[in-house]
Every structure is written in C-alpha cells, then in structure tokens.
Amino acid sequence: MRLGTIIGRVTCSVSVPALKGARWLVVSPYSREQFQKGPDAPPTMGADPSLVVYDNLGGSIGQTVGFIEGREAAVPFEVSPPIDAICAALVDKIYYHPMT
Secondary structure (H helix, E strand, C coil): CEEEEEEEEECCCCCCHHHCCCEEEEEEECCHHHHHHCCCCCCCCCCCCCEEEEECCCCCCCCEEEEEEHHHHHCCCCCCCCCCEEEEEEECCCCCCCCC
8 A cells, every 4th residue: 555645636527337426536646755744745746656546435635545556456346347546545644753
C-alpha cells in the first residue's frame, strides 16, 4: 500500500458496465520529502506521476489516502473489473520518525 493526496476527481462519460456509477479520484503519491515535511507539505508533481484510483470509501480532495495498485486492486470484487488502483484507507495522521 502507498500513500497519496487526493488532488481531483474524474468524471467518465462512458464506462464498463460493471463500474457504472463508480467514483474515481486523481491521487498524487507521497514522496520521501512529503513524509519529512509533514501533512502540510504540498503535493509534489513530477517525482511519481498522479494516477486514477477507484474509490468506494468516500475520499475528498486534499485528504490523504492509502491505495493499492496492480492486480490486488480487483480482489474486493466478486467478478474482477478492469481496475489497476483502489483506495484502501482514509488516513487521519501520519507519524514519521526516521532512524538517525
């Protein structure tokens, strides 16, 4: 699982029938610098590209989420839909204490 900040939403005009009515979020993955600066650090653009994530938890813009990528993203569904990333957790706080 990786962490990221929700920076937008996606609206689809055409979708796969199994995903009709699904919510889609644009997530900017956290970089090492963001962990060091804390939750007030702005999302970094360029280190890791933003990605579209399926959301069934109700995340909102500016919120930190944990997301899963790859084949594991389709595991919660009975019939595997064509998705590559899913929102798995809404994060309230991050405690980052690097070893010195």
